[in-house]
Amino acid sequence: MTSTTLQNRANELLLKIKRLVKKSLNLMEVCGTHTNAISASGIRHSLPANLKLLSGPGCPVCVTAQKDIDWVIGLARSKKTIITTFGDLMRVPGTESSLEKEKAKGSDIRVVYSPIDALKFAEGNTKPVVFIGVGFETTAPTIAGAVVKAKEQNVNNFYVIPFFKLIPPALRTIVSEPKINIQGFILPGHVSTIIGSEPYQFLAKDYGKPCSITGFEPLDILEGVNLILEQIRNDKPEVAIQYKRSVKQEGNRKAQELMSEVFEISDAEWRGIGLIENSGLEFSTQYKDFDARNHFTIKVPKPKLTSCRCGDVLLGIIIPPECKLFAKSCSPSNPIGPCMVSSEGACAAYYKYGK
Secondary structure, eight states: OOHHHHHHHHHHHHHHHHHHOOSOEEEEEEEHHHHHHHHHHTHHHHSOTTEEEEEEEEOTTTTBOHHHHHHHHHHHHHTOSEEEEOGGGTTOOOSSOOHHHHHHTTOOEEEOSSHHHHHHHHHTOSSOEEEEEEEOTTTHHHHHHHHHHHHHTTOTTEEEEEEEBOHHHHHHHHHHOTTOOOSEEEEOHHHHHHHOSGGGHHHHHTTOOOEEEOOSSHHHHHHHHHHHHHHHHHTOOOEEESOTTTOOTTOOHHHHHHHHHHEEEEEEEETTTEEEEEEEEEEOGGGGGGBGGGTOOOOOOOOOOOSOOHHHHHTTSSOGGGSTTBTTTBBTTBOSSGGGTSTTOHHHHHHHHOO
């Protein structure tokens, strides 16, 4: 499409959206990549004033529990391992420090682009190499693949800390909470590529929430919003798939089978939200030796309370500027909470594009 054609299509969708919005509505974009795309493209400010897009818990770095960050920082301070991680996690504040600060003090912490990079470090070292397993259903299969490869190649100094989170249980928590006022969900495209649309059906069937699995281009997002509004108008909630070029109803069976082999479902702590049942992954019996927590004992400090409202942002209770720390004591150069650190964090997106 030419730029003119794209603009005409966007204007057409915006006009449809304005006609469909008859009352105040709150839609949640679950995925942090959606939050960033919505903010960068100006969509949030192009919509009718009575249609609000609220950010959800779809930023993996943001929802990693503070005690888990503290555990990794403690491991870094022990100097017993080489720690490998995705870059977004480096600046996330723990109770006393961050991985970035510990690296500056001499801990061996390396940013990698994939778990295979971490496995290669292990193959070239005798020292234990620990990969921080942060992510949703999108990331878990790639890490599972690295673990399977390590087992096949008998790499005995490669470990993973399984801090994985699953999106559907978090959404069930959100729709079960009376004070959270969400009328529809823009569901994550990347996660849905793996799990398909079936795990979200409870949102429409049990809670009457219209949904659209949506891509990440501005037109994708506008089409996804339009699909949700049409469901509201027709009073026929469903899980529509806007992102058909990537998402199938059944998802990626091979990736699902790989996750089921390496991991089993467990409860998980979400930062700012709390414990959510069956919302995490831990290693299955066959792969438990790869869990770093089974090999290293780390003392975790007692968390310090702050006025950061990252948890309320992740639940769609407030938008970032409603936190009294936002753009004051909390900024990208001095983050108080993880939502200001990650490129997928709502606070970082509002700070960068909201002005």
